[in-house]
Structure formats: structure tokens, C-alpha cells
Amino acid sequence: MLTDGFVYLLALYRDEGTPLGQVAVDVDWEPALQWVRLLAMREGRRLEDQSAPLVRPLWHESGRPYLAAVRVALATSSADRPVSCDFTTLYFREAARAAAAAFVESGRLISGERLRYLVLALTGPTRPSTETAPRFTVRRREPAGAPAERALLPIPGCTKSIGSPHADDPPAFIGQHVLDEIAGLAERETEVETGGALIGHLYRDPSAGEVFAQITAQLPAQHTSATATRLTFSSDTWVAMREEAVRRGAGERLLGWWHTHVGGSQESDDADEAQLVGRVSPLNFFSHHDCALHRAVFPNATSLALVASPRPGDGIEFGVFGWRCGLLQSRGLHVLKA
Numbered sequence: 001m002l003t004d005g006f007v008y009l010l011a012l013y014r015d016e017g018t019p020l021g022q023v024a025v026d027v028d029w030e031p032a033l034q035w036v037r038l039l040a041m042r043e044g045r046r047l048e049d050q051s052a053p054l055v056r057p058l059w060h061e062s063g064r065p066y067l068a069a070v071r072v073a074l075a076t077s078s079a080d081r082p083v084s085c086d087f088t089t090l091y092f093r094e095a096a097r098a099a100a101a102a103f104v105e106s107g108r109l110i111s112g113e114r115l116r117y118l119v120l121a122l123t124g125p126t127r128p129s130t131e132t133a134p135r136f137t138v139r140r141r142e143p144a145g146a147p148a149e150r151a152l153l154p155i156p157g158c159t160k161s162i163g164s165p166h167a168d169d170p171p172a173f174i175g176q177h178v179l180d181e182i183a184g185l186a187e188r189e190t191e192v193e194t195g196g197a198l199i200g201h202l203y204r205d206p207s208a209g210e211v212f213a214q215i216t217a218q219l220p221a222q223h224t225s226a227t228a229t230r231l232t233f234s235s236d237t238w239v240a241m242r243e244e245a246v247r248r249g250a251g252e253r254l255l256g257w258w259h260t261h262v263g264g265s266q267e268s269d270d271a272d273e274a275q276l277v278g279r280v281s282p283l284n285f286f287s288h289h290d291c292a293l294h295r296a297v298f299p300n301a302t303s304l305a306l307v308a309s310p311r312p313g314d315g316i317e318f319g320v321f322g323w324r325c326g327l328l329q330s331r332g333l334h335v336l337k338a
């Protein structure tokens with residue numbers, strides 16, 4: 001990743017404006033990069049395999065070193081302009097939360113206090129020579145398989161949607177039978193959390209300039225450890241689910257994961273509401289732990305997570321979570337009858 005030689009700092013302030021301090025941040029650019037990859041895929045543009053992404057600060061009107069946004073760009077294999085997207089300083093939200101947590105730990109801040117942050121980009125020290133640095137090989141987690149071409153499914157023809165579909169998101173569809181299976185499993189296991197994989201196909205509609213996902217099945221997870229407030233997948237879990245997807249022979253790929261939040265579950269070690277995405281009801285949220293798992297296993301912009309939680313006396317409530325513009329947000333799924 002090229003960052004034009006800049007290092008990024010957060011300046012934290014109390015809500016009324018008193019400065020708290022500045023901290024350097026090691027920015028996780030991967031979700032932004034994946035969003036730019038999605039934009040390229042939508043337009044059907046081939047990315048240059050070997051080219052490094054470029055991150056460039058866009059200055060705030062008050063001038064350097066304050067940021068209004070960062071532009072993340074990827075070169076395409078043709079000679080035309082790169083594919084790029086501008087990410088506002090909201091992109092630094094998680095880094096700001098981590099910095100604030102460190103202030104709380106050191107006793108300089110009271111937990112629960114409201115803060116503001118500004119993002120600064122400074123010209124950093126040049127990197128040391130890599131000549132003597134140890135070498136290692138990076139392997140892709142997922143085969144790079146390009147999506148098959150197919151006309152976008154008619155969204156109004158769907159029976160319903162769950163979660164919060166948004167116009168910026170790549171549309172995603174799920175069969176009602178998949179939701180029914182997950183609901184059945186969630187109703188059967190009410191003491192501890194349970195979960196699995198969402199598999200299906202990724203398509204691209206060239207005429208609509210859109211990429212969309214169709215979830216065709218769920219695979220219950222094996223090799224997990226579960227409590228009432230946390231489900232932990234092991235590396236064996238993901239290996240087994242990938243093998244099962246291949247064994248089915250339908251060309252399905254891993255599109256995401258699902259898990260339950262059982263009665264009374266607050267994933268309590270992460271109960272700080274500020275760290276949770278989309279709490280629409282007591283159990284329908286994405287915890288800090290959920291965010292960490294999704295980032296580690298599903299950084300692709302099209303990946304989704306489904307949270308199934310019992311609604312007392314009224315079946316199962318589904319929450320949908322995933323990436324939008326490099327941030328984990330509430331997402332939506334259109335439900336297909338068959």
C-alpha cells in the first residue's frame with residue numbers, strides 16, 4: 001500500500017472542544033480498498049494485478065495537515081484513469097474509538113464520555129531499507145474468480161426484504177428456504193449461540209453496471225466453541241465449510257456467515273453501545289467481536305453477515321450487516337420466494 005509518504009494522526013477533543021491529545025494511527029485500508037475493487041467490478045474494469053493501491057490525502061478547507069477525506073485509487077490494466085473513491089474522515093471512526101479506549105485505560109478519560117476527532121496527515125519518516133527484512137509469501141484467501149454475468153434480478157418481484165437495503169449497496173438476495181433453515185436452527189438451540197456460512201453466487205449485470213449476490217444455501221458450522229454470548233469459529237470451521245461448498249458442485253462461493261444472538265445475550269464484554277453496529281432491538285446488533293470476525297474473514301465489499309435473534313413470542317428477527325464505503329453498516333437482503 002502506498003500512502004504517498006504520509007502518516008496519519010488523530011487529534012482527539014472532548015465534546016466541548018478541549019484537546020485531549022494526538023495519536024498516530026495504523027490505518028486499516030483493506031475495507032476501503034475492497035470498496036474500490038467493487039466499484040471497478042461494477043464498471044467491468046480490469047485491475048492491474050501488480051499495481052499497488054494509492055492513498056492520497058484530500059485537505060480540509062482549513063488547509064494542511066487537516067483532512068477532509070482520503071482518495072484510494074487502483075490502477076486499471078488499460079491506460080485510462082484509475083478507479084478511485086473518496087472516503088471521509090468517518091473512515092477513521094474505529095481508529096478513533098481504539099485511541100479513546102487507550103485514553104480510558106490510562107485514566108485520562110472517563111468511559112462513556114463523548115469525543116470528537118480530527119484527522120491529520122503528516123509527511124512521515126522514510127521507510128528503512130527492506131533489503132535485510134525477513135521475507136514471507138502472501139497467499140490469497142479466496143480464489144479471485146470473476147462473477148458470472150447475469151441480468152439483475154427484479155427487486156420489486158421479491159416478496160420482502162430484511163435489514164436496511166441501501167441504494168449504494170450491491171443488491172443481495174436470499175432464498176426464503178435459507179432463512180427458514182436458519183430460523184429452525186436458531187429455534188432449536190436457545191442456550192448458546194450457533195451459526196454457519198452463507199454460500200451462493202456473485203453475478204455482474206453489465207447493462208446495469210451492478211454486481212449482486214444471491215445466497216442459495218447455508219452450511220451449519222462445525223468445530224466451533226459457543227457460549228450464550230459468543231460463538232467462536234476455528235480455522236477448521238472455515239476449511240470444512242469451503243470444502244462442503246465445493247463438494248456440492250454448484251459453483252457456490254462463501255458469501256458470508258450467520259449466527260444467533262440468544263435470549264439475554266448482550267455479548268457483554270463488548271456491551272459498549274458505541275462499539276456496536278445497528279442496534280435496532282436488544283439482540284439485533286453487530287458486536288465488536290462480530291465486527292472483528294467479519295473484518296478478518298469477510299473483508300470483501302459484497303460479503304454479508306446475518307444475525308438471527310428470537311423475538312419473544314414472534315419467531316426470529318433477522319439483522320443484516322456488511323460493508324458500505326469501507327465501513328461496517330446495517331445492510332439489507334431481498335428475499336426470494338424460491
Ligand SMILES: [Zn+2]
Pocket residue numbers: 259260261267285286287290307
Ligand atoms: Zn454476535
